[in-house]
Amino acid sequence: MSRLIERLRGGLPDEALVTDPDVTAGYAHDHASFCPAGTPAVVVLPRTVEQVRHVMRTATELRVPVVPQGGRSGLSGAANATDGCIVLSLVRMDRILEIDPVERTAVVEPGVINAVLSRAVAEKGLYYPPDPSSWEMCTIGGNIGTGAGGLCCVKYGVTAEYVLGLDVVLTDGRLLRTGRSTAKGVAGYDLTRLFVGSEGSLGIVVRAVLALKPHPPRQLVLAAEFPSAAAAGDAVCRIMADGHTPALLELMDRTTLRAVNKLANMGLPESTEALLLAGFDTPDPAADLAAVAALCAAAGATEVVPASDAAESELLLKARRLAIHALESIRSATMIDDVCVPRARLADMLEGTAAVAAKHDLVIGVCAHAGDGNTHPVVCFDPRDADESRRALASFDEIMALGLELGGTITGEHGVGVLKKEWLAREIGPVGLELQRGIKELFDPLGLLNPGKLF
Amino acid sequence: MSRLIERLRGGLPDEALVTDPDVTAGYAHDHASFCPAGTPAVVVLPRTVEQVRHVMRTATELRVPVVPQGGRSGLSGAANATDGCIVLSLVRMDRILEIDPVERTAVVEPGVINAVLSRAVAEKGLYYPPDPSSWEMCTIGGNIGTGAGGLCCVKYGVTAEYVLGLDVVLTDGRLLRTGRSTAKGVAGYDLTRLFVGSEGSLGIVVRAVLALKPHPPRQLVLAAEFPSAAAAGDAVCRIMADGHTPALLELMDRTTLRAVNKLANMGLPESTEALLLAGFDTPDPAADLAAVAALCAAAGATEVVPASDAAESELLLKARRLAIHALESIRSATMIDDVCVPRARLADMLEGTAAVAAKHDLVIGVCAHAGDGNTHPVVCFDPRDADESRRALASFDEIMALGLELGGTITGEHGVGVLKKEWLAREIGPVGLELQRGIKELFDPLGLLNPGKLF
Incomplete structure (x- = not known):
């Protein structure tokens, strides 16, 4: 048993660790074409924040890259494994913790399927608008990672408009709480929005406070x-x-x-x-x-x-x-x-x-x-x-x-991942790229979180 | 003539420089009580992006702090001068560059008064929702700096929801373009939202692409x-x-x-x-x-x-x-x-x-x-x-x-400034504070932009 697996076992139940290569191979890539995918050392399926923190502490200690995954329905290779990495699949953290019709908020774990949340809030007369085509299989964590959109956006906007606050496990295992549970809030820099669309490269989202709308009439x-x-x-x-x-x-x-x-x-x-x-x-x-x-x-x-x-x-x-x-x-x-x-x-x-x-x-x-x-x-x-x-x-x-x-962008809602990383630099230019790399280095100085994506 | 003034003159017309202490004293503070304000060395009133870049290059070269200002209607001391600083007042950069009913966007300079923009877009059947009480005197640049709200927010949200893209002069004078002009876009980290609510501590906003709504019926x-x-x-x-x-x-x-x-x-x-x-x-x-x-x-x-x-x-x-x-x-x-x-x-x-x-x-x-x-x-x-x-x-x-x-935040829409900086740390905690300071250092390694605010 490798040192990595041994250490991971120290804070995870057996059922949370998958090492069988036939099974881990199934976690190697998302839905994108032409994106290289490596062979993971292990797939980890935590159920608690503490388990995610253990994974990140272990990864930092042993300098092992971590590739976070949701439903793997992404179209840019952002969830593709790299050789020897820990695939950190959040799909078992799938609880809806709270739906509040007065605050019009939901508090969820990252592995909740988009359509499951949509149906659950609809039962209370509420509406979670972001509706990517993959909504029956994609997770809220993945939606946050990519900044997902859908058909609703022309009226209701994209995922970024619906994320009020996040709990994030940082690369070294520390827990960060961003944003707020209230309708408004401007205390400090908007770290919440920095994580939306960051493709798992800055931290692991383990809890999200989402804004909801009243459910509209049928179209x-x-x-x-x-x-x-x-x-x-x-x-x-x-x-x-x-x-x-x-x-x-x-x-x-x-x-x-x-x-x-x-x-x-x-x-x-x-x-x-x-x-x-x-x-x-x-x-x-x-x-x-x-x-x-x-x-x-x-x-x-x-x-x-x-x-x-x-x-x-x-x-x-x-x-x-x-x-x-x-x-x-x-x-x-x-x-x-x-x-x-x-x-x-x-x-x-x-x-x-x-x-x-x-x-x-x-x-x-x-x-x-x-x-x-x-x-x-x-x-x-x-x-x-x-x-x-x-x-x-x-x-x-x-x-x-x-x-x-034509004055547009290379990605409206699917993200950059592996597929478009050369194009990101073309779109945002050298000054923007330098600052974006600086942010990456600030949050992930060892470069362990989803390496080779975005940049 | 001080070296600072001499250098500033090299790239600014006379009318853009105010050194008379009786006049500069009028730029020392915003609308907040109990917030200390220093004596500025000079007030600069640029009209062009190039002039702002010159100011920032000069400030960096001579290590002089810069305090950006809009309408000075803020309520947290975020626009208060520090001793010996350059007050960089953006009020003369007040052109509405474009209002586009098809894209539902406006492109503006930072000194445009909120109410002026609101009336201009209303003439084209459009609506710019954020409406702080100070809307007849506050500027869009100031609204972006504080993340301003108003009466409209319960339905229409805050300033952050309406900022699609920014041109920002960085502390060393380089020009950064963030975000997009399109309805959607997720290319890279969301630097745009990072600037919204940053109280002039990360860069000088010199142009903003704002989202508009169709003008609603009268209430x-x-x-x-x-x-x-x-x-x-x-x-x-x-x-x-x-x-x-x-x-x-x-x-x-x-x-x-x-x-x-x-x-x-x-x-x-x-x-x-x-x-x-x-x-x-x-x-x-x-x-x-x-x-x-x-x-x-x-x-x-x-x-x-x-x-x-x-x-x-x-x-x-x-x-x-x-x-x-x-x-x-x-x-x-x-x-x-x-x-x-x-x-x-x-x-x-x-x-x-x-x-x-x-x-x-x-x-x-x-x-x-x-x-x-x-x-x-x-x-x-x-x-x-x-x-x-x-x-x-x-x-x-x-x-x-x-x-x-009660589970709330110390500031819903006015910002932190000087007034609440000790409270910011209490609200966001040590991990958040460390990352926020890291972002500040990344964008402003010399600490020249609006020092003593936020942290």
């Missing part, structure tokens, strides 16, 4: 067909400029529509270039849909179909929620990009992505959180085909370059 | 009278637990009501212990007011008066906006506290504050952003009376201690 959704990306982009701009705040404003291109039909036989219109879905959870959603329908028509929509009830709306949303999965079934592998541009540049982004696909002779389907300008071009390829793989990688990079050129 | 406001703090606190809890989201939910105690009447003869009910104002900017505010009226009655309100129109509502809001000013006119000086507690502890906070006032034989009026649990106990005293001053200081501290005991 009513409208579908609008457009003959071009330019027309769909124009509609998005008109909707936002006219002062509407849809609860979702989603776009699927023709490739995506075909893929969804093929997967689920949903009867989506395959002749259209772009389908826009606009949802409203307002007191009078039919009125909002009527106004948005007129704006879509003015932007050149060829067909506008407001759902007549919640069931019809749910069907349209189901199509959107299937989009990524459907695109994944086109070829054997995908790279999912996550470029966010100003809304006014959405059409340029869509057209530019189509040009990249044509240039490299690849299928690239795009679904987008159009209301945020956040596109997910999905590059489809066969990894056994070396040339196609090379072209896929090149396309992926060209799409990010295009996003930056 | 309809209800006033409810309560026979006790407990009943008013209960009403707040019922309103929030029942899923309402008022655009404001404010409380004034009897002392405040009397002070407002005395100042402005407004006919507010002086026999009541607490007056609650609830405002709604929803599509059907009358329906919301009716629901809230019923909840107030159930909580024991003795009188509930919904405003019948916007003019009546505006009158009620005017009373609230006068509250702090009215309390200031009771004695010759005030200390304004800013303790935020969980909503369920609001009544305890109000009763505890009354007990502190009785114990020290002082007038302490309380107005509160009740929907956030954010109370502003205003300790009234005569600074020429040494014993009364001592009791005022003791009360101020006991109120913060009570707030922490």
Whole structure:
């Protein structure tokens, strides 16, 4: 038994330690393509804060890198193991400690599944908005690590807006409490927000105080067909400029529509270039849909179909929620990009992505959180085909370059991880990078926390 | 001419430099009581980013401390000069560079007055929510520095939620761009949020990208009278637990009501212990007011008066906006506290504050952003009376201690500054303090930026 395992055993029950290589291999990587993953020395599955502190103290003492993991549904390789590391899986710390309708807060452990929390708070008339596509498998800790988004963001914002306070185990095992449990608070630097999106590189989140909203009425959704990306982009701009705040404003291109039909036989219109879905959870959603329908028509929509009830709306949303999965079934592998541009540049982004696909002779389907300008071009390829793989990688990079050129960011909600770390430096520049590295060094002077990610 | 002035002149026009001690004395402090203020060596009023960079390069070269200032309406001494410092007043950098209804963003310089921005965006159908009481004189740069709030926060959140990206001149004169112009973005650590609330101690904000909302309908406001703090606190809890989201939910105690009447003869009910104002900017505010009226009655309100129109509502809001000013006119000086507690502890906070006032034989009026649990106990005293001053200081501290005991924070929106720096350590503890100091050192290794504040 190695010294590492022996030490870990000193503060962990047997069931919390996995060393069988066949099993630990299953924890080697997240959902990203093209990201190298090493072989972990051990997978640790703690149930208590004290156990996490023991793991970090041990790691610091023995200078062993630690890779924290949630549901491993990430798309950037941020949860990938490195050789000889401790994989610290937080999935067993999955208790909802408190849901308080007066404070509109929930206190949770990091391993709580997003959808489990969403359903639990809904039972008390409350709403936890962040809803990444992986919501049935991703954890709140992972959402905090990546700064996850979803369909809700155009109205409700991203994970960062919902994290009020954190308990964090630092790299040396000390416990830090950040933020507050109150609605407001500005005492000192905002360390809470520093941890959101930090991809496990600054500390291990072991408890989070989350803000909740009252549960909104069920959405009513409208579908609008457009003959071009330019027309769909124009509609998005008109909707936002006219002062509407849809609860979702989603776009699927023709490739995506075909893929969804093929997967689920949903009867989506395959002749259209772009389908826009606009949802409203307002007191009078039919009125909002009527106004948005007129704006879509003015932007050149060829067909506008407001759902007549919640069931019809749910069907349209189901199509959107299937989009990524459907695109994944086109070829054997995908790279999912996550470029966010100003809304006014959405059409340029869509057209530019189509040009990249044509240039490299690849299928690239795009679904987008159009209301945020956040596109997910999905590059489809066969990894056994070396040339196609090379072209896929090149396309992926060209799409990010295009996003930056259009005044956007390389990642709206998926994070940097391994996949985009060279691009992070391009986006934030040398001064920002130096300060970010300084923060990393401040929190993790030995460089043990999720090494090789972000930078 | 001192070496400092000579060097500053090298990159600044004459009109940007003020050395006359009679004039510079006017820049020595902000609006806080009991906070020491030194004598600045010079006041600099730059108009361009390049001029700010020159100031910071000069300060670094000559090791001169720099105290950044906005409208100096702060209540914690965060803008107070230190002896021999450069006061860096950003008030002349007051251009609104862009207002974009499609992106729902504004790009501004730091010296833009909050109310000026609010009116400018309103003309385009947009809304910049943060509305501190000082909104006619405070600057966006100052709002970012303190993490300012206001009446709007119960529905719309605080300044931090509206800052998407920043240009910051670092202590050595380098320019850092943080964040993004897009609706979403998670590339790297969130440096933007680190600057919000940092009280000018990490860098000089010279440009901000702010998020805007569509302009809401005008508010309809209800006033409810309560026979006790407990009943008013209960009403707040019922309103929030029942899923309402008022655009404001404010409380004034009897002392405040009397002070407002005395100042402005407004006919507010002086026999009541607490007056609650609830405002709604929803599509059907009358329906919301009716629901809230019923909840107030159930909580024991003795009188509930919904405003019948916007003019009546505006009158009620005017009373609230006068509250702090009215309390200031009771004695010759005030200390304004800013303790935020969980909503369920609001009544305890109000009763505890009354007990502190009785114990020290002082007038302490309380107005509160009740929907956030954010109370502003205003300790009234005569600074020429040494014993009364001592009791005022003791009360101020006991109120913060009570707030922490109730699970709250020492500052909901005013910041730490000089006034509460010993309390910051108590609130965040040694681990947090060490990391916060580390961040300060990373951004400002020579300790030149706003020294003696926060820590």
